[in-house]
Amino acid sequence: MIKKGDIILIVAVSAMVIAGIIGFNFYKNTHKDVKKIAVIKKDNKVIRTIDIDNVENPERITVEGKYTNIILVEKGRIRFENADCPDLVCVKTGWLSEKGDLAVCLPNQAIIKIEGETEEVDGITY
The missing domain is CATH 1.20.5 (Single alpha-helices involved in coiled-coils or other helix-helix interfaces)
Structure with missing residues (x-):
C-alpha cells in the first residue's frame, strides 16, 4: 500500500x-566552444593542428615512428584508424569529438587531443 x-x-x-x-x-x-581544435603530437612535439568542425572531406594522416599510426579526420571528429603497435589501445579508443577527449599510442608516443578555442577552468579545489 x-x-x-x-x-x-x-x-x-x-x-x-x-x-x-x-x-x-x-x-x-x-x-560550447566556438572551435574544437585537434592537436596531433609525436614525441611531445605538435605536428599538426586541425579545426575539426571545418573539415570538409575525410583525411588520413600518417604518423611515422617506431610504429606507424593512421589517423582519420572527419567533420567534427578524429580517431586513430589503424596502427601496427602491439596493443592497439589507441585504435580501440574510438572517435574523439569533445573538448578534453584524448587518445594516446604509448608505443609510438603519438597523441591526439581535442582542445577548445579558449582554455577555461573547469573547477577549483582548495
Whole structure:
C-alpha cells in the first residue's frame, strides 16, 4: 500500500532528477566552444593542428615512428584508424569529438587531443 509519505518522496526524487537533467543540458549548451581544435603530437612535439568542425572531406594522416599510426579526420571528429603497435589501445579508443577527449599510442608516443578555442577552468579545489 502506498502511503502519502511515499508519494511525496517519489515526487521529490523525480523533481530532483528532472532538475539535474535540465541543469546539465543547460550548462552543456551554454558552455560550447566556438572551435574544437585537434592537436596531433609525436614525441611531445605538435605536428599538426586541425579545426575539426571545418573539415570538409575525410583525411588520413600518417604518423611515422617506431610504429606507424593512421589517423582519420572527419567533420567534427578524429580517431586513430589503424596502427601496427602491439596493443592497439589507441585504435580501440574510438572517435574523439569533445573538448578534453584524448587518445594516446604509448608505443609510438603519438597523441591526439581535442582542445577548445579558449582554455577555461573547469573547477577549483582548495
